[in-house]
Amino acid sequence: MSLVNYLVLAGILFAIGSAAVLVRRNSIVAFMGVELMLNAANLTLVTFARMHGDLSGQVIAFFVMVVAAAEVVIGLAIIVSIFRTRGSASLDDASLLKS
């Protein structure tokens, strides 16, 4: 068992999160994918903090949580307001703007 395992896990979670943004039409699910990506970055930070014996990684991860929480509020508010207008939270329905 090595700390690298955590890092690889984080990489896998990050990739899965990014794929979710690309394949899921439901904006809420896509957004959860983004959240997963942020969490993967947090895991990386925490692991590196332990590796370097330096707590700032943990502190950064903590701030990321705060940022993510604020982002979630805004994001869900936007999704809800769009849902109220269109009756749908599908990303593919929001495709009026194009060239």
Added chain:
Amino acid sequence: MTGLTISAGEGVLFWILAPLMVLGALSLLFARRTVHIAVSIAGVMVGLAVMYIANEATFLGVAQVVVYTGAVMMLFVFVIMLVGVDSTESLTETLRGQRWLAALSALGLAILLGAVVTRAVLPEPVGLAAANADSNPVAVARLVFSDFVFAFELTGALLITAAVGALSLTHRVRLGIKVDQRTLAEAKLKRYGAGGDATLVVNRPGPGVYARHNSADMPAVDAAGNPVEESITTVLRVRGQERELPSAEELADAGHPYGSPAVEAPTGTQAKEIDA
């Protein structure tokens, strides 16, 4: 510098948790029901919290449970309820090549990130025993309020923005006078007095009431045997989830008069008389 020994227990913990977490994360790609996904992700978050604690980040582990599982994921679930809890999503892809691109980029990312960390000659882990001497929360707090105090203050702006934003997108000011029960009742009577229909005065019917159709998605039946659309809540109607009332003929043929679906159900109800 003291090295770090990683206990065998931690290894076991990792190998149990990690596959579960990946599985949970994969629900993002393959599960159909949004609620299932949300719950799976909440599970992944808990898994992460455990890993944080294993990584000597006690404070963060607790914060993870509180912030993510407790607040963020609940907010997600709340919104999912709002937009339709049981809506399922068709997983057929409409954009040509999108799946391939997604698979390609996800695999690419995973391989590249994995390669970067495995190929790197990482330094010998130090561990946080020294840094956490005064307990992890205290040590983290010292850093937050010294080196990172500016970032800390700045997140305040973020939270205010979030609050203002959510409020302005969702909060409606009341325009005009407040309508209470009394004014409603008086208005109804007034309309009745002005020659309106008597049905204006009484309450509107609720949704279907009997037997197997006593659910919120079945419209009520009026005296003439027609469905009363307004009896179903707006939410269900908007989502298109109300059920169609079977026609009177169908029911009668099947020996199913209105409101009594089963043959063995008591007969002789009002509905039967109407039929006759």
Added chain:
Amino acid sequence: MFVAPHIEWAALTPVLILLGAAVIGVLVEAFVPRASRRLVQLALSALAVAGALVAVTWRWTVVQSSGPRELVAGALREDGPALLAQAVLLVLSLLALLVIADRSRGEDGFAPTAAAVPGSEYEDQARRAGLAQTEVFPLTMFAVTGMLVFPAAADLLTMFIALEVLSLPLYLLAGLARYRRLLSQEASLKYFLLGAFSSAFFLMGLALLYGYAGSVRLDELAVAVPAMAGMDGLLLAGSALVIVGLLFKVGAVPFHAWTPDVYQGAPTSVTGFMAACTKVAAFAALLRFVYVVTPGLTWDLAPFLWTVAILTMVVGTVLAIVQTDMKRTLAYSSVAHAGFLLLGVIALDERGIGGVIFYLLAYGLATVGSFGLVSLVRTKDADGNVTSEAGHLSEWAGLGRRSPVLAVSFALFLLSFAGIPLTAGFTGKFAVFSAAVAGGAWPLVVVAVLASAAAAFFYVRIIVLMFFTEPPVAEDGSSTTVVRTEGLTAVAVVVCAVGTVLLGVVPSAILAITAQASKFLL
């Protein structure tokens, strides 16, 4: 034991003023009666931005005399490029704020209340009741705060948080357009989702860099760059991801896809604000990261940065040519400009810093001015009701004869975009391109010159349209009209136009200042 950090309050004044104004603005929403809210908010915001500008100027003189330094335990840097970018940012914000606050025919450009479902009766009521979404002002102030911190951020965490502080209000503001609510909300959703996506990449880059150096402070990263053997994969991947996050904000190809959609859907005044100001902030941060952390990586990052710069210039130009919507055309033109600006970043030449900042000022003035004008050109239906903006290019035909002043100033901004001499755009291109040549990036300069020559085509097409084409006759009797403003937009446009000309004819004073700022504190 805990040692309370030393906080340089004086140096923080610009940020504090804006943050304070934003917070007070939120309180104003709560306590000031609706009738006077807008006026109070406008006065508060304008004063705050102006005050911050004064404060930045003061700090500039201080830094000139006592030299650059770090603030608040190394979270921020107070140095020439940061202060200069902040000054440019505040000037542009002030102008953009005037456009945002402007009301034509008694309406501002924002939905009466964002919570109303578009087309609902409630929305009608709100419109009749004269509601106004005055939260726009504190949100703008928060965005400006984030932008102000962004160029000065000396560690990646502060940079990340500043990025979010500037982005979140913009996600919201993008969804508040008064007309075409559906498009506006869609713009908001797209901007938000892609923005969050890109900040996840930025964060992963941050984490990798942390893993590399054990710190996210730019100066410690810079020190660690040559030292660590065996871990340069982390360093390179981390730097690339951080740069990708910043490139998203500046709208560089292939991270540009949000730009046209969001520019088109967002309220026009907000588009002007974010096109001009976000670019300043993001480029300033990009400059700091590239110039401070990556000089030792030139060889490894060059193929990536060169490709992105070329793609950005070419794709921006080519796609601008085929657009039919005014805001989209300007959006792609902004993509192309991001490409030109990247030249100054890639140059890794001291003059590049000053050049880029000058270019940003020139571009920002023309951008705020032109979007201000776009917000005034409206569609009028057969019954004479003035509604949304006239987006389609054909609707701009013949405008030169009906509103010569508007058309001439718009043409001036277009000429500046095109880089015609005696406009600010030319001087900016000159400064950036010559820095790139000096930095050895002359093949890029050749591409840039070709791209800007081709770009002139669509700018000229709009000028031809305005001056030499008959206005179209629509079947449904609709037509294009220019609405009168309260005057705020007019003030902003005039300032932008005068600035554009002055920076083209006598740019030496400003160039001298930007040249002084061409050094980052390490």
Added chain:
Amino acid sequence: MSVDLAATLVVAIPLLSAGVLLLLGRRSDGFGHWLGVAASAASCVLSVLLLLSLLGSPAEDRSVGVHLFSWIPAGELSVDAGFLVDPLSVTFLILITFVGTLIHVYAVAYMEHDDDRRRFFAYLNLFVAAMLILVLADSYALLFVGWEGVGLASYLLIGFWNQRTDYAVAAKKAFVMNRVGDMGLLIGMGALFATVGSVEFDEVFAAVPGLSEGWLTAIGLALLLGACGKSAQFPLQAWLGDAMAGPTPVSALIHAATMVTAGVYLIVRSGPIFEAAPTAQLVVAVVGAVTLLFGAIVGCAKDDIKKALAASTMSQIGYMMLAAGLGPIGYAFAIFHLFTHGFFKAGMFLGAGSVMHGMNDEVNMRGFGGLSRYMRVTWITFGLGWLAILGIPPFSGFWSKDKIIEAAFVGEGWQPWVLGGAALIGAGITAFYMSRLFFMTFHGEPRFNDGKNDQPGPEQHPHESPALMTVPMIVLALGSAALGGVLMVGESFFHWLEPVTGHVEHHEPVVPVPVLIAATLVLVALGVFLAWRQYWAARVPVTAPAGSVLTRAARRDLYQDVVNEAVFARPGTHLVRTMTYADTAVVDGAVNGLGAGAVGWGERLRKVQNGFVRSYGALMAVGVVLVLVAVLATRI
């Protein structure tokens, strides 16, 4: 008055006037045109003062630098704005302001019935100011400012009557083609920056000996591309004909006398670069030769009087280019021809405008004929211009064109024969098409309905133009007649230019000079004779609508025409057709192709912008993966 002040004012006055006229708007409608004239005249007076002050100083001091301000201080690559007052620039000053002022006066009457006359004068003033900046600039950067300025003004003026779409299209075509040329100039400037580190004339020329020939050739060709765009030289010539859509005074000022000659100015000014790059220099000469034949042949085919004159301008500038490409021996001749051409061609354009004025804006020469009876002054002044361009001694054109033909025959190997031959044949064709133009317009039977004959169409009442129009024409005609001879007295003009063009020993052409002169005159006479036979002695067919009935006599004429055509015209027609084809298919095709290519790529790229945010996400994600691969390629 000091040179500094005079040089500054000479530019500032028209610029200010343009600004005042544009800012005051309709309020200045009443006096705007006279303000424009006054500004131009003031510039002219100042130019004469500058000329006198230079003449008053010894020849070696006749180059004065005027520092204006530090324009773009960008470290080592700083650019200052400054003027260079020397014989070359002052020659241009005189040409621009003098001819310009006359044309301003003419335009007062010509544009009288236009509601936007004030705006027209504002643009004219703007043009004059920009053109003066172009010739006065002491660096390529400031020259470029003027260069773009004249482009803009020309563009505004071509599209002045913007009510008509085709005019607007013409304006756009001119701008885009010029833009291609400008790109050349920009690249040349960039190369100078990269190699010399400066774009100021004196520093560049001082650094020339230290540069490799490869760089110099590249720079020279880039500058030539710029010159071709501005001067309508092959292969960027297509816009000039279309530019005739603008009001006639514009054609006279911009598309005959001044702006289109800016390319020649650029080449002559950059002489030191071209002398060190013989290949580039040869290309200049070849471009000139090709264009002079091209323009002349096209001129034979045009029925639109202004387009025929435009083709002729193209051809004459070809002569100048050819001369400029011959090196120091040709510079002075190029400028000399440019100067005389400015007078006689402007005069002829004004004459064409006068004809149009009297003929309800008709431009088709097949609808003219016999106008000499109705407009005496126009006929005589145009005739003088005609004689000048033909190169009949002692009119201006003889002195200048003859010198170029002689110089073209100087040299070794194939060059003198090819270049000189082109110049010689060009003179013959010029005589043919200019005579054709002259005869078709002023001689023969009237081919319009004058109320007495049976020609179809509305009745025309040709009449002489007002004095405001005829006086400038008379002045220019005097110039056409005498200027060349006067300036040739003691070769004073060449001595005057010597500080810039350098003193050149006389070279003997491969054919003796008297033979050349004789050959030229014989060819010219032949050209005139052919034109006379076809367009004066014979009846010129009116290109009437298809199916019109021709009389017996006309049929006989037609028969003659067929013969004429078989012997002379058919090969010519084929050539013309080929040229026209090359013009439309190849050049336009290339320009359009470039545009279409961009549009095509745009359409393809556009598909990526399909509105689906997930596609944008995919673009980003794939981008990130590629970036990581590129960055890590060497490490993993």
